[in-house]
Amino acid sequence: MGVGLVLAPVAPVAAAGTTGIVPGEAGMASGLLNSSRQLGGCVGLAVLATVAAHRTGTPGTPAALDSGYALSLSVAAGLFLLAAVVAAAVLPRGTAPAGPRAGAGATAAAAAGGTGAAAGAPSAATAEAYASERPPV
Numbered sequence: 010m011g012v013g014l015v016l017a018p019v020a021p022v023a024a025a026g027t028t029g030i031v032p033g034e035a036g037m038a039s040g041l042l043n044s045s046r047q048l049g050g051c052v053g054l055a056v057l058a059t060v061a062a063h064r065t066g067t068p069g070t071p072a073a074l075d076s077g078y079a080l081s082l083s084v085a086a087g088l089f090l091l092a093a094v095v096a097a098a099v100l101p102r103g104t105a106p107a108g109p110r111a112g113a114g115a116t117a118a119a120a121a122g123g124t125g126a127a128a129g130a131p132s133a134a135t136a137e138a139y140a141s142e143r144p145p146v
Contacts, residue, residue: 027042057082057085062077063077064080
């Protein structure tokens with residue numbers, strides 16, 4: 010997971026990685042995401058440098074060094090393509106709604122001609138979930 014996260018822009022990955030997380034666990038999810046990203050970059054670079062050094066062998070000619078780097082970059086490209094195929098197979102193919110979603114109560118009230126709750130206002134179930142997450146005072 011971490012090696013692929015290094016290649017991706019941070020904001021969309023952070024949004025995708027913390028979507029649907031209980032508010033009380035958002036910090037833990039964000040920390041896990043950032044740690045995975047950092048460790049993936051470190052471990053990925055170490056593996057690719059090891060592959061290049063193994064192919065190069067004892068330092069000799071620039072051609073041997075070029076051969077080591079070429080193999081290492083080929084391995085990185087292969088891993089990237091594998092990750093792209095897995096992502097295409099695993100990620101959902103639906104489209105997101107165009108605007109902010111209102112709660113079910115607001116939609117029903119608007120359909121009945123009433124004002125209902127403000128668009129995007131939390132439902133009663135969401136408010137109860139937030140209340141149960143609060144520590145006692």
